[in-house]
Amino acid sequence: MEETVGVRILLDLIGGVALLLWGLYMVQTGIVRAYGARIRRFLGRVLKNRYHAFAAGLGVTAILQSSTATSLMLTSFAAAGLVQLGPALAVMLGANVGTTLIVQLLSFDSSIISPLLLTTGVLAYKRGARTVVKDLGRVAIGLGLMLLSLHLLLDSLAPAEHVPVVRALFAAVTNEPLLTLLIGAVLAWASHSSVATVLLTMSLVSSHFLTPFAALALVLGANLGSAFNPLLEGMGSGNPAHRRMPVGNLINRLVGCLIFMPFLAPIVELLESFYQNPVRLVADFHTLFNLIMALLFILPLNLYARVLEKLLPEVKTTDDLTTPIYLDASVIETPSVALACAARETMRMGDIIDTMLQQSMTAILTNDRMLVGEISDKDNAVDRLNEAIKLYIVKVTHGSLDDVEGQRAMEILNLAINLEHIGDIIDMNLMELAGKKIRGQLEFSAEGAAELEEFHRIVRDNLKLAMTVFLSGDVKAARQLLEEKSRIRELEFAAAEKHMARLKVGRVESIETSALHIDILRDLKRIHSHICSAAYPALEAAGQLNRTRLKPPSIRIGKKKQFSMNMNGRIAKEEAGN
Structure with a gap:
């Protein structure tokens, strides 16, 4: 008892x-x-x-x-x-x-x-x-x-x-x-x-x-x-x-x-x-x-x-993603060398983002829970590196920089910030969608999975192109990168049309994953927009970038009047013919 x-x-x-x-x-x-x-x-x-x-x-x-x-x-x-x-x-x-x-x-x-x-x-x-x-x-x-x-x-x-x-036990x-x-x-x-x-x-x-x-x-x-x-x-x-x-x-x-x-x-x-x-x-x-x-x-x-x-001395190892490798504090007084160090660390940050992007699609398509956790850890590393790069650049800019060095410092900061945003999209958005797919034990149709893989491949290829533009400042590559924005828009529209066609014929897999499919395309397109931002500094330096993509109002009004005059002329001819 x-x-x-x-x-x-x-x-x-x-x-x-x-x-x-x-x-x-x-x-x-x-x-x-x-x-x-x-x-x-x-x-x-x-x-x-x-x-x-x-x-x-x-x-x-x-x-x-x-x-x-x-x-x-x-x-x-x-x-x-x-x-x-x-x-x-x-x-x-x-x-x-x-x-x-x-x-x-x-x-x-x-x-x-x-x-x-x-x-x-x-x-x-x-x-x-x-x-x-x-x-x-x-x-x-x-x-x-x-x-x-x-x-x-x-x-x-x-x-x-x-x-x-009980008393004996406690005693x-x-x-x-x-x-x-x-x-x-x-x-x-x-x-x-x-x-x-x-x-x-x-x-x-x-x-x-x-x-x-x-x-x-x-x-x-x-x-x-x-x-x-x-x-x-x-x-x-x-x-x-x-x-x-x-x-x-x-x-x-x-x-x-x-x-x-x-x-x-x-x-x-x-x-x-x-x-x-x-x-x-x-x-x-x-x-x-x-x-x-x-x-x-x-x-x-x-x-x-x-x-x-x-x-417990400071030890920098390549295995620890959170630890900056190239941010050498001893060269801060030499801005050109320090900026080169910051650029190398930003390139390393881009490599981590590329790995995250690759793993994200694998996690989504294979329902791999372990990869979701690994990607979250890598995003934390990207956040840490972004902070380290920003603090390093701030220390560099305390000294006197010429125009070229100041412009390069801003390029490095902008790319680091955009890479950090990409990491957040992968971690908070794509991995959230992966979690929903895993919890619901859902599967894409074969066609839908192929469309996502192709879209994802292009985005990864353009990330590598963006890092090349950042490193070399190649104007031709920068123009090519911006032209890819139009291609991505067309691919997104075509993929959405094909997806709607599968919904119309009642494909069960497409119906179950409809929201996921559209959201993944949207998030990959957002990632691509951040990637393309690497092209602007090179094009602006070469004088090949307009301040705005909008046409001046006078031109648009002239076009409208010309269109109206042409229409009136066609109507007058048709009435005369009748």
């Missing part, structure tokens, strides 16, 4: 934790959807001073309710070279303190707030006319679910207090402080959240399943475990420099555990003399730990950053 009760309590515990994690996820995604871009811009502005960065990390994490999310965002900034290591580490110190604010807020009795948040959130999500209102409704639902999960955990654990088997697991710390670390790593682990610890200590000593050991483990997720996320990069920030944060957590573990027993005795409520004891210890570690590391942060830079 006791074993059955123990199993049921364990299942209730797992369900409560799952609900807590889901609520935390809803809050985080709701905030990111509503204000993610503003948060990233805000971080980009304040990451100049370590104290400002500390405050920013505290505030952003209190909003996102996840130091892991803040860490992943900062890791991407640091990898792209958008933020120095010292301020990034300061943000993480603030983020670790920010998580304690969430725990402090949720440690108070909030049984009345939960249903209010759930009701308000559902109404905002279902009835909200604006996207931001819906996202904030999602946040309110997430907060309500988190509070509800805490009450469910307390209610499900209350009967278990008198079950010897055995948390008897050794080092083992307890490791359990807390694993829980925080698995859940991607120290907040969830600390809240679970508060529920267990409130139900007398944990002693205060074991609870504080779990809190230390939770702080340690949450530092592993950003580090493991960045292990795929071949550049050790990309791991500086997560390694620095992990060392901070490790040092904290080494400092606090030997003195855990006297700390418990001291805190118990102030607190009768074990929940408050756990919440305040979590805050105390992170504040002390922030104070300990914030002053020597610049020295700490230099040590990490020596231990």
Whole structure:
């Protein structure tokens, strides 16, 4: 009987934790959807001073309710070279303190707030006319679910207090402080959240399943475990420099555990003399730990950053698509050489786009889920390279450039921007269509697939032609590239006509994939328009580009009058003949 009760309590515990994690996820995604871009811009502005960065990390994490999310965002900034290591580490110190604010807020009795948040959130999500209102409704639902999960955990654990088997199990697991710390670390790593682990610890200590000593050991483990997720996320990069920030944060957590573990027993005795409520004891210890570690590391942060830079030097590898290879900072003072480096990096960016374009059609025609994920990763690499090229060009233009160099700098920027737009179209549009086709298990007709493949082949061929024009400035090739725009329009019109003919005869495959077929043609045509933009600089430099394709109004009026006169003359002749 006791074993059955123990199993049921364990299942209730797992369900409560799952609900807590889901609520935390809803809050985080709701905030990111509503204000993610503003948060990233805000971080980009304040990451100049370590104290400002500390405050920013505290505030952003209190909003996102996840130091892991803040860490992943900062890791991407640091990898792209958008933020120095010292301020990034300061943000993480603030983020670790920010998580304690969430725990402090949720440690108070909030049984009345939960249903209010759930009701308000559902109404905002279902009835909200604006996207931001819906996202904030999602946040309110997430907060309500988190509070509800805490009450469910307390209610499900209350009967278990008198079950010897359950109490013996918890006592055995948390008897050794080092083992307890490791359990807390694993829980925080698995859940991607120290907040969830600390809240679970508060529920267990409130139900007398944990002693205060074991609870504080779990809190230390939770702080340690949450530092592993950003580090493991960045292990795929071949550049050790990309791991500086997560390694620095992990060392901070490790040092904290080494400092606090030997003195855990006297700390418990001291805190118990102030607190009768074990929940408050756990919440305040979590805050105390992170504040002390922030104070300990914030002053020597610049020295700490230099040590990490020596231990994890910058290594550029061709395998890492996100890392620029040719942007040599040492030649920035020589604009002609620096622009050649930027042009080579842009050509490399074009090679990645060509691979994405090739894989996109394979993914669409073969329903390959793996390729969809690979293309998304390549688009992230293209975005990183685009940012790196723009920052590099900005540094080059700080010096004095002649007209030719200034024009070349603008050509490089324009091509990089257009390539980045092509990557977005492939990732956000074509791969979205591929996902719809995969989910619906749809297939194109043989004729339809052949039309798409031919259209796609021409677009890829013209991408290679565009890169040739960019590299050589060949006017003949540039004219040929612009002439291809008319050919693409004609091919799109012809393909649409053939598709409509197949619909008229009732081809099942064509009916099922009609919207997909038309949308893919449209997106490939948009990609081709971005490709053709590479022809304009060469033609403009050669004086072979009109300012506008429209004819002057006087000419059009003259044509209209001439047409009217000709028609009147024909009518007069016909009447005379009659």
